[in-house]
Amino acid sequence: MTTLNGEDLRTSRDDVSAFSALIGNLAVGVLRLDAQLRVVDLNPTAEELLGVARGTACGRPLGSVYRLLDAASRRLLPAPEERLAGAPPAGIEARLLRRDGVELAVRERFVPLAGNPAGGAWLLLEDVTELNAMRREQQWLAFHDPVTGLANRRALERQLEQALAAVRSNGLSFAFGYLDVDDFEVVTEIVGQAGSDDLLRQVANVIRQRLGEKDLLARLAEVRFGLLLADCPPERIKARAQELRRVVADSRFSWHQEEFSLGVSIGMVPVTGGSGDAMKVMAAADAASTMAWEESIAAHAFDADNSIDLSLAHKYGDLRWLARIHRALKKGRFRLYRQPIVPTVDPDPERAPIHEILLRMVEADGSLIAPGEFIPAAERFDLIADLDRWVVKGALARLAADDDERSAIAINLSGKSISKASFLDDVVEIFEASGVAPSRVLFEITETAAVANLRRARRFMNALRARGLRFVLDDFGSGVSSYGYLQNLPVDFLKIDGGFVRGLARNPVQRAIVTAIHQVASVMGIPTIAEYVENEKIRAALAELGVDYVQGYGIRRPAPWVEEAGG
Template sequence: MSLLLAAVAAGLGLGCLWLWRSRERYVARLRQLNAAIHDAAEKAAFGERIKLSGPVELAEIGDSVNRLLDALDAREQDRRRQQRLFLDLAASMPEVVLLHREQVLFANRAAASLLGVEPEQLVGRPVTDLVRPAYRALTRKRIEKLLAGEPQAEPVELQLINSGERGAWAEVHSTLIEFRGQPAILSIARDISYRKSIEATLGRSKQQAQFTLESIGEGVITTDTQGRIDYLNAAAEQLIGVKREQAAGKRLVELVSFVDEADRRDLGDPVGRALADRRRASVGRRALMVSPDGERELSVELTASPIKGPDGEVAGAVVIMHDVTEIRGLTQQMSYQATHDALTGLINRREFERRLEDALRVARNENSSHVLCYLDLDRFKAVNDSCGHLAGDNLLREISGLIREQVRESDSVARLGGDEFGLLLVRCPLDKARQIADDVCKAVREHRFVWQDKIFTVGVSIGLVEVAAESGSIRDLLAAADSACYVAKQQGRGQAHVYSARDEAAARQRGEIHWLGQLQTALKGDGFELYTQPIVSTTGRIADGPAAEILLRLHDQDGSLVPPRRFLKAAERYQLMPSIDRWVVRSTLAAIGQGQIRLPDERSCSINLSGQVLNDEEFLEFLVQCLDHSQVAPSRVAFEMNEAAVLGELAQARRFAGVLHGMGCQFGIDDFGSGIGSLASLRQLSIDFLKIDGAYTHDLSSDNINRQVVAAISRLARTVGFRVIAEQVEQEADFDALRELEVDFIQGNYVREPAPLGA
């Protein structure tokens, strides 16, 4: 019996020894990973690879870190190429190029040379500083109209200030574009001083003017009263490709033709119109000059003016033409970027809603109908989570191409955000639209997405709604299409569903219609209440950084307080988050100004914003106005946004964060933790801090995985210049562990539970 007991005891001892050695090997691999990450972070050696064998969980963390290191250089190079493209184009142009509102945002060297300064010295100065006093009122009025969205005016002629007493005459073309998330004006000024001089002197002495005409860069042609050419200068010869001997006696339209670059519509004979109407005629701002064989095309601006003698009789016509191919290309590129999604090349949400508004107006005026489709990809998150955002971006590009192949030329395809798309099928019967939607579902379902050694299949669910004369607003149409898409997903995904009244009933069953009414009531009255939760520094008293976060509560109909997790989904679905965010910002700034929120030293108060404000063109302007009105210093306010929302709209988030920093505010990432690899994308943003998701900030004494992840994130964040906040900290042991891991700030119920203002 004693021998049996001894054998059992020996067996147990060997088992314990084996378990102890296995744990030591696992911990050793964790230390190996931590050391590799620490070494890469210390050296900023983002081109190196981390090699790690062992359990799947550790290998996945290693892969995430490697994806981070691989993506950093590629993202940075792409950003620099885009910036260089615009700067090189603008800098190489001899014309004056300005990006401005009332003040200058960007100026090229040609603009700066007018005042004899460097281009950087013009930034921030009023645009009117470049214009002679007599034209400043006209310039201000023109800027106001453009920023108000009024139809683009014809080019304006005015005098710019230069070193001469008379100034330089210029023809200014302006167009409204989007710059850093806000409307701005791109103005290109072409020197027309010679043309002004020509027009003033040609009627008196054509022979004397010819000496001047041969030395200028603009094409000049003169004709008799029948429109037959009697003179053209060297620049005109080069532009139309015909020698003056061959052109003499012929009409201009016999040598070249003028068509609209958009629809190839013939623009007629500008010289004939000028002579017949006895006033200046042009070919418009989209003219192409085409050679008779059609092999040579130039974008031109052309003006034909009658030449009047001393007695007022028309003696002929003068034509001034200018090659604007390069200028027009820059303008078209800026316009394209303002209306298209940078990732997929599809139109963006703003342009899609504009086209939907036009379609709704046509439906009401002409009693016609169109179809709106809302598309949501199925199983897209699996690709993003397992392979990273680079793979997700490539999948979105491929799906965009598939969708475009299934629709008609007249239809609009847009990326609305994340993995959501929109279709506007113009003058399309509902049964035909259903067929197109089914074709899209089939094409996506049969597509195989290959990334490295993995193959994925995804699907798409589509909701359709008819756009007719009796339809409601754009928001109503989008909500109806979204509800129909939800029903399609509920019915099994990968299919299309046409909206019906039953879908609204389904929405009511989900409770979202209930929340919609309650949220709208809360926005009109006092249905919301602000709470605060402190954020403490782990190193004692510091001069800056977030000191508290603003939290939102909703008063229910029975008087109880409702946390955001219960109503945010409905608010997002019905596009109410920008309105809620505005309420929070106004109320927070008022509370700071009234002393209800007290902030130590120069520390800030953090406000959580939804991702929907990234596509709200007016939100940043709203922030500026609120800060000006409240007199709260921008440095006392920080804004944070969910990691998924930022990564889903990275280009917009980059512009948003840049503008916030320009105002003096801070910007941070909330709920960080979908993968360490996402730091590669976030590094492109102007980020001050990130919050580690609460899933990683508990059980740090016993959970080595959580501990190592927090340590890795903290080290990498410090390398790229981010401060780290650990949120949802509930226990003293976790608080102490986070201090040891050198996290900068801690927030959670262990520090203090959320409390109403003034508590």
């Protein structure tokens, strides 16, 4: 494409015919004007821009060919004759108003023909409509999410900074938090990326309808939204979070012929004068959202008096756990326990075909710490894969020394561990070095972990099943779409969520749920295990339903498997 600048025009002024040939190929509109600013000539691009034929424009005053509007105020600018009185103005950007009413964004520039005795000027008109649209789009994308149209992280952080300033200067009340759509990877597997984008837009619209004019909703990641609520004192935070959770849970979201129920986890913190900077507020909100997810409470609001302090982390997983877990790993201060899984109709723990392997931490004084205390911290501080490796190595070493070839073990694995590519390699290496028959080893993965890392979980499971190892899907029934993805997971046993089993003997709804889970598993040829079997009454009810295996305090409590495990 030929280009042109003012110097080209000046040096070409003595050869108008040659110059006319040159400007004919330009993508910029060029008009040659006489001393009275009448149009002498114009190139085809100028004809197209102005919407006027060359024969019509030539000889006419420039002001009668087009006018300009101020881009901001849309006020009519003075005619070119007035604007060029005296020194020519610098180039300007404005809205070109054609005689047929069409408007275009243009950049206008005059180049005087100073060396020409007859005077006159060249007028350059460049159509910047598309360029301006691209600029506007870039400016919009700088502060918005392209999928949902919501504000993005940059916009949210800017608003949070302003909210902190308002709190300090005016004492206003704000709340900040994160909202995560639960188990959305399953939905994406079903509807694809286009469908998941549309469903997220629907979720955003449902939430936005419950927000005030001063509230801000932003999309920060695939399934994470940010919330900044105005006029929200600390005592109202939990109620607002629960309200938003309810409105999502009560809504139905559809894509083509599919309809979905979705849930969200919400963690929120107050924005106060003692909140510190924006980074501390966001860190506290992230901790709150993780607590909401891990504790399965769906909405968590930190206490106003200690929300931004590290003492918050004590309930969630104090930073001191980091050093304690490291020390325990280094000094081998973990112990393996086991609990039998027995046939429901012949519950003899002495002849249990499978034992679930459990973990305890040993304090310096010899006291034991239950996994519920240190496992969340290990996951939070990215130590869980180290713990899982320790358990796998120690359990397989102990199993290799067991003379009973009929005994098998089930080892729990964290969802965070199986999401690490290197962990699969480590497990394969430990297993192959152990010499244990693959039929004696099972791994337990919770339903939540499998859903949260569906593709990686499937890859992990397929790789180990190809070597003869088996899998138990733990806590089945705790997710929102259990049946929808069960057929896509390569599992050998289904462990029914203990929350349904506990009340089975007295609660007809829970009995119906357990019945349905067992029937679906039976159709698929998957044996079922019921955990939390606390008494004979529950076991007998499970036997009536046909559940294959049972486990719990009513059968036998967990007991030490070995005093010193390898690792």
